[in-house]
Amino acid sequence: MKVFLVATEESGDRLGAALMQALKTRLGPQVAFRGVGGYEMAAQGLPSLFRIDDLAIVGLAGITQALPKLISRIRQTARAALDEKPDVLVIIDSPDFTHRVARRVRKKNRTIPIVNYVSPSVWAWRPGRARAMSRYIDHVLALLPFEPDVHKKLGGPPCTYVGHPLVEQxxxxxxxxxxxxxxxxxxxxxxxxxxxxxxxxxxxxxxxxxxxxxxxxxxxxxxxxxxxxxxxxxxxxxxxxxxxxxxxxxxxxxxxxxxxxxxxxxxxxxxxxxxxxxxxxxxxxxxxxxxxxxxxxxxxxxxxxxxxxxxxxxxxxxxxxxxxxxxxxxxxxxxxxxxxxxxxxxxxxxxxxxxxxxxMEIGVAQPARRAAEIVEDVAKRGKS
Missing domain, CATH: 3.40.50.2000 (Glycogen Phosphorylase B;)
Known part of the structure; x- marks a missing residue:
């Protein structure tokens, strides 16, 4: 199984690394990773396309200032994902970057399943994003327990609460x-x-x-x-x-x-x-x-x-x-x-x-394991 992951901030890098480790536990040498990530994902075996340090932005002002670099990296990442033809594309948080990658990939190749790890805050602002996501996201892995109901009410993609990483700490x-x-x-x-x-x-x-x-x-x-x-x-x-x-x-x-x-x-x-x-x-x-x-x-x-x-x-x-x-x-x-x-x-x-x-199902939830199970399932359904 070939998994293409995209994470552009430290928090996403940690989630991506835990997911990679869980997938390796499930699949052993039958899984390979490509994409974009930080130091922790690199330690799990991801050869990142570029360093993510300079892409960590916050607020509308930060997005505006970084726009030219963002557009260039988004195009580069989407091209790489299309060239790799992975069994599944996993975008992790950072929706201003990762969702643009996902939309480009879905437009060019509808056969690549796409999983979104960490839902955008559709419950807080721009609720119309949930319905729009259903056109290019096959499954959402939620960190907050109320998010599956929110996506269902707003017409978003299938969404599962896998647990916040804090529950394992x-x-x-x-x-x-x-x-x-x-x-x-x-x-x-x-x-x-x-x-x-x-x-x-x-x-x-x-x-x-x-x-x-x-x-x-x-x-x-x-x-x-x-x-x-x-x-x-x-x-x-x-x-x-x-x-x-x-x-x-x-x-x-x-x-x-x-x-x-x-x-x-x-x-x-x-x-x-x-x-x-x-x-x-x-x-x-x-x-x-x-x-x-x-x-x-x-x-x-x-x-x-x-x-x-x-x-x-x-x-x-x-x-x-x-x-x-x-x-x-x-x-x-x-x-x-x-x-x-x-x-x-x-x-x-x-x-x-x-x-x-x-x-939050503390003591019960195993976020990385749950996430890995869904990623594997979405990848297998994409092949069928």
Missing amino acids: IDELRPNAQEAAQRTEGTPLLLVLPGSRKNEIRRLIEPFGRTVERIARTVWPLDIVIPTTPHLQDLVVRETARWPLRPKIVVKREDRRAAFRAARAALAKSGTVTLELGVSGVPMVTAYKMASWEVAIARRLIRVPSVILTNLVLGENVVPEFIQNDCTPDKLAAALTPLLTDSPARRKQVEAFARLDQV
């Missing part, structure tokens, strides 16, 4: 007895998560720093930890150099996970990390800022009552979010300070997060 994310005690006793540890991209960090690091300063006036002593990635470490060090309370900056995976297990609360950028915190049982306050013109467009398009994944999965707005003009140190500090004590606000979040086990 519970031992890394949840505290042992000693770490659980640290969450409620001794010096509180506050996680600060300003984002995983440079423009996000530059917009949020200043209000987050002033928020920490305000909290430290009433909660003392206080430990601050900022988990980040190696390529962003220097930026975070520079941007936090003027903070009156200096944070500990960690970049290794094991140090990041240890911080999650010990944290009493978190101040985080809206995004995937909110689900990571929820699964870890860490109460949080979330915030986001973007360019004013992006906000104007987003407000016209977004159709959900919250942009926090944890809230959407739970079906309840448990986690407070402060977006744009509401993202001020005073408001953030007022919402975050009670989470560092045994308050009703803290207990409400902790109790809600306990429901995630059932909703």
Whole structure:
């Protein structure tokens, strides 16, 4: 079986690598991989067409600036997939790139089955994409449990909840007895998560720093930890150099996970990390800022009552979010300070997060294995 995979961001690279490993477990030497991916997929045996480092973009402004390069890489990737004639094409997340590849491939060769791993956020904005996807996607592998129903209601392709990769990382994310005690006793540890991209960090690091300063006036002593990635470490060090309370900056995976297990609360950028915190049982306050013109467009398009994944999965707005003009140190500090004590606000979040086990099938779901089963099935049906 020849599988052509396309992933252009780190998160997609991790998913792709796990899928490749699961397919090798199922098929052994009878599977071969081609396509586009990062370091983890390369370690599983994928010879990537090009490096994906410079394709990681965010927001409408980022897409506009990178458009010429994106178009060139999209064409290159689609041509390679058509030349390979794989048994199945698997596109992973990054819909601004991967779905354009899929449409080009389907237009030129309708016999190549196409699987979409990670559904676009059709539940949040542009719901018409679901019906449009049914013309070029044969199956969607969903990370969020409510997405199959959404695709069914919107007329999208067949969609299966395979499980979020976080469900396989519970031992890394949840505290042992000693770490659980640290969450409620001794010096509180506050996680600060300003984002995983440079423009996000530059917009949020200043209000987050002033928020920490305000909290430290009433909660003392206080430990601050900022988990980040190696390529962003220097930026975070520079941007936090003027903070009156200096944070500990960690970049290794094991140090990041240890911080999650010990944290009493978190101040985080809206995004995937909110689900990571929820699964870890860490109460949080979330915030986001973007360019004013992006906000104007987003407000016209977004159709959900919250942009926090944890809230959407739970079906309840448990986690407070402060977006744009509401993202001020005073408001953030007022919402975050009670989470560092045994308050009703803290207990409400902790109790809600306990429901995630059932909703997300934690302890039951095996995302990569489920995904591999469906990919193999779609490939076999494509041959028949």
